[in-house]
Amino acid sequence: MENRIVTIKDFTDAFKNAGLLVSASEDPDFTGKTVSGVTYNSKEAGEGYLFVVKGAHFKEQYLEDALNAGAVCFVRETAEAEAGDSRGIYVSDIRKAMPIIAETFYGKLSDMLRMIGITGTKGKSTTSYFMRYILDDYMAEQGKPRTAICSSIENYDGVIDEESRLTTPEIMELYRHMSNALNCGIEYMTMEVSSQGLKYDRVEGISFEAGAFLNIGRDHISDIEHPDFDDYLNSKLKIFAHCKKAAINLDCDQQERIKAASEDCPYVITFSQHDRAANVYGYDVVSNEGNVSMKVRLKDVEGYEDFDEPIELGIFGTINVEDALAAVALSALLGVPFRHIKAGLKKAVVPGRMEVFRSADGKRIAIVDYAHNKISYERFFETIKEEFPDKKVLIVFGSAGGKAFQRREELGTIAGQNCEYSIITEEDYGEEDVYKICNEIGSYVAAAGGKYEVIADRPEAVKKAIEMTDENTILFIPGKGRETRLKRGVQYVDAPSDVELVQKYL
DSSP states (O other), X not given: OOOOOOBHHHHHHHHHHTTOEEEEOOOHHHHXXXXXXXXXXXXXXXXXXXXXXXXXXXXXXXXXXXXXXXXXXXXEEOSSOOOSOTTEEEESOHHHHHHHHHXXXXXXXXXXXXXXXXXXXXXXXXXXXXHHHHHHHHHHHTTOOXXXXXXXXXXXXXXXXXEOSSSSOOHHHHHHHHHHHHHTTOOEEEEEOOHHHHHTXXXXXXXXXXXXXXXXXXXXXXXXXXXXXXXXHHHHHGGGGGBSEEEEETTSSOHHHHHHHGGGSSEEEEEESSOTTSSEEEEEEEEETTEEEEEEEEOSOTTSOOEEEEEEOSSSSGGGHHHHHHHHHHHHHHTOOHHHHHHHHHHOOOTTSSEEEEOTTSOOEEEEEOOOSHHHHHHXXXXXXXXXXXXXEEEEEOOOTTSOTHHHHHHHHHHHHHOSEEEEOOSOOBTSOHHHHHHHHHHHHHHTTOOEEEOOSHHHHHHHHHHHOOTTEEEEEESOTTOOEEEETTEEEEOOOHHHHHHHHO
């Protein structure tokens, strides 16, 4: 990818064309300066950078730090023209300005990189990793680099390989990942697209060669996320306007609204494990202690031969069948040969997702997963009843602070109905009181007939649960998977992952 020379004038012109510019200096000595980088993190700012002022926790010190580090200008939201710092570019909407900043600096990268976008209440991470393994197998045969991924688990772009903090990164970070991928010769990037990412323009201007709508549940409803279900669903439905081709799950709710929104996409196919009319239909699902196989029939997909073939999944449990079918559909939209679909699904491992661990004698079992909402919990317990009908379940879980408040009732109720015992603990409580959250969840566990205790410290809670686990019990630890940070207050602190704790104590 060729180097671009971008000046401050390029940004002010772009804001003006979008109707966002409120005011900026027109002095040629200012507008002619070259911009060497863009960021909203003052710790990243350096010589020649453009700094974006954003965020609920922004402090004026951050702007001062960025300018002292060499930033040549800043972009800030204001309703009226500012007569302050001559290095300022003032816009009417910083959220709408950020995609313009990213595209102006980096160029239209999604036209050069084959992008895959996946949205849904659950299953985004698993489907993303299925796609990663399928596409990596496809690329390996051609002697090309492994593919890029932006997920709630990790971000990899050929240069950066890091644990993720946001399901969908802010758009300037996303463009950085895309730029790195292109510079490394990577052809595909698979990414999870959250409702927040769609609502707040984190993928504005991004074009997906193929996208998938997995499912929808009543989640992420709060003052800081979505005020109601309609806002949540409408945000997710925006993905179709970004897609050249898309796949829809016929087994999820809200079919009429999903199909209506999908009319924004030029080409749409369907997948299902219940509806034979689907373009991608999974049937004869068999599980042997979590080892899953099934048959997949594909028909009437443009540019792809019909087939009816067996596949195997490398990841534990029938809970992942829907996500596997989504990956088959996406791969078909991309024209990936079936041999790579089959090989990728058999090899795929999702870090922290339905990972099964056994004690040295094989008698005690613990399952670690990122499940954190109603749909995920319901499907987990459906799977466990199928795979281990004679075992009781012990659970260690919590719920995030300051958002998705309905989860506390939903998860507490499900745990109370399905678990022998619940240990309720921290799960990124943030600025809310951890005991308030835990006790609120506990009240719903008890109301559903369950027994529980609160151990606020997550490592201690997992240790206690493992001590309580025996050969008649399955230990389920949802929520954090392989994440190595916990949000306490406004800071993320280092902490052992649930996987590390299980490996240490089991």
